[in-house]
Amino acid sequence: MTRPSLPLVPLLMGVMLVVFLLLPTLVILLHGLSGGFFPALLQPVVLDALKVSLVTTTITLLLTVGLGTPIAYLLARYRFRGKILLDTLLDLPIVLPPVVAGVGLLLTFGRNGLLGPALTLAGISIAFSPAAVVLAQLFTSAPFFIRASKGGFLAIDRDIEAAARVDGASNGQVFRFITWPLAFPFLLEGMVLAWARALGEFGATILFAGSLQGRTQTITLSIYAALESDLKPALVLSAVMVVVAFTMLGVVRRITARRSRGES
Numbered sequence: 001m002t003r004p005s006l007p008l009v010p011l012l013m014g015v016m017l018v019v020f021l022l023l024p025t026l027v028i029l030l031h032g033l034s035g036g037f038f039p040a041l042l043q044p045v046v047l048d049a050l051k052v053s054l055v056t057t058t059i060t061l062l063l064t065v066g067l068g069t070p071i072a073y074l075l076a077r078y079r080f081r082g083k084i085l086l087d088t089l090l091d092l093p094i095v096l097p098p099v100v101a102g103v104g105l106l107l108t109f110g111r112n113g114l115l116g117p118a119l120t121l122a123g124i125s126i127a128f129s130p131a132a133v134v135l136a137q138l139f140t141s142a143p144f145f146i147r148a149s150k151g152g153f154l155a156i157d158r159d160i161e162a163a164a165r166v167d168g169a170s171n172g173q174v175f176r177f178i179t180w181p182l183a184f185p186f187l188l189e190g191m192v193l194a195w196a197r198a199l200g201e202f203g204a205t206i207l208f209a210g211s212l213q214g215r216t217q218t219i220t221l222s223i224y225a226a227l228e229s230d231l232k233p234a235l236v237l238s239a240v241m242v243v244v245a246f247t248m249l250g251v252v253r254r255i256t257a258r259r260s261r262g263e264s
Contacts, residue, residue, distance in 0.1 A: 025242055032239025040236040048214040049222035049237060056130060056218065057198045060137040064145045064194050069187070072149035073179075094143045101139050102207030109135065109208075132209035133216050137198035144197055145190035152186025153179070189255045196248040200241070 040046060075087055093101060107113045109126045119126060126132050156179060164174045180187075202220040209216040211225055219237050226234035 028235070028238045028242055032235040032237075032242075036232060037236055037239075040232045041240075043233055045213060045217075045222060045226065046233050046237060049217055049219045050240075052130070052133070052214065052216065053199055053218045056133045056137060057195055059134050060141060060198045061191060061195050063134070063138055064142045064198075065187075065191065068142050068146045068190075068194075069149055072146045073153050075146075076150045076153035090146055091143055093140050094147075098140055098201065098203030099207060102136065102204035105132070105135060105139060105204060105208040127208060128210040128212070128216065130209075130215055133205055133218060136204040136208050137201050140201050140204055141194040141197035145187075145194040148190025148193060149183065149187050152183035152190075155186065156182045185255055185258065189252055192248050192252050192255070196245060199244065 071090070075083065075090075106127060108115055109119065109132070110116050111120060111125070111127060113127075126135065160182070161174050161178050164178050165171075169177070199218075200220060201218070202224070205216070205218060206221055206224075211217045211221040213222075217225065219241060223234045223237045223241075226232075226237070
């Protein structure tokens with residue numbers, strides 16, 4: 001049995017789209033990884049941006065897992081009034097422009113924002129600080145983890161958990177030894193997606209946290225700033241982002257493939 005041949009015109013149009021999507025990425029790698037990569041990578045502005053991004057995204061990921069897992073479990077396992085509304089609101093940051101998210105965070109946690117006076121009285125200043133970077137990343141990335149985790153909890157056969165309870169396991173033991181391990185591939189996928197989204201955050205961060213080298217200037221903000229002065233650090237950081245993004249996507253694909261093989 002022969003495979004049907006693809007129509008020529010749609011095939012050519014598809015090839016044009018593939019070239020369009022891949023060519024800019026390849027150009028970034030070509031220029032960013034060319035001669036002078038390591039000297040540019042060791043420049044203070046580049047190292048500061050890498051350090052700020054690594055520290056803030058790690059904290060963001062820990063907060064996302066710690067705060068997002070209970071919410072995902074709640075949405076997956078319980079029925080309550082307003083569940084659909086809550087689920088929709090938690091997904092809103094995914095489609096909300098990051099700049100709008102930054103405005104919302106500034107109006108909420110800024111000095112003159114909704115919680116600003118109370119935070120000032122407590123001696124806490126969030127806007128334009130590393131904490132603001134974390135909050136901006138958390139706002140834009142946490143929904144990706146919640147969505148993936150919710151899917152993981154929904155995919156678990158409830159009979160397995162029920163059998164463990166019949167054998168005398170407590171709810172905590174069931175979650176620790178049954179629910180969490182079975183849902184972990186989904187949670188891991190959500191972690192990767194959330195971390196990658198936090199790493200690439202720009203709009204909310206620049207509005208809410210500013211771009212202070214060594215404090216709030218992440219990789220994306222450093223690329224934007226370097227474009228106005230020295231192009232080489234911007235190219236190096238862009239190449240690093242491409243490599244990291246490709247690696248993260250590869251990890252997600254492998255997780256998804258292993259999960260599919262395990263279900264089949």
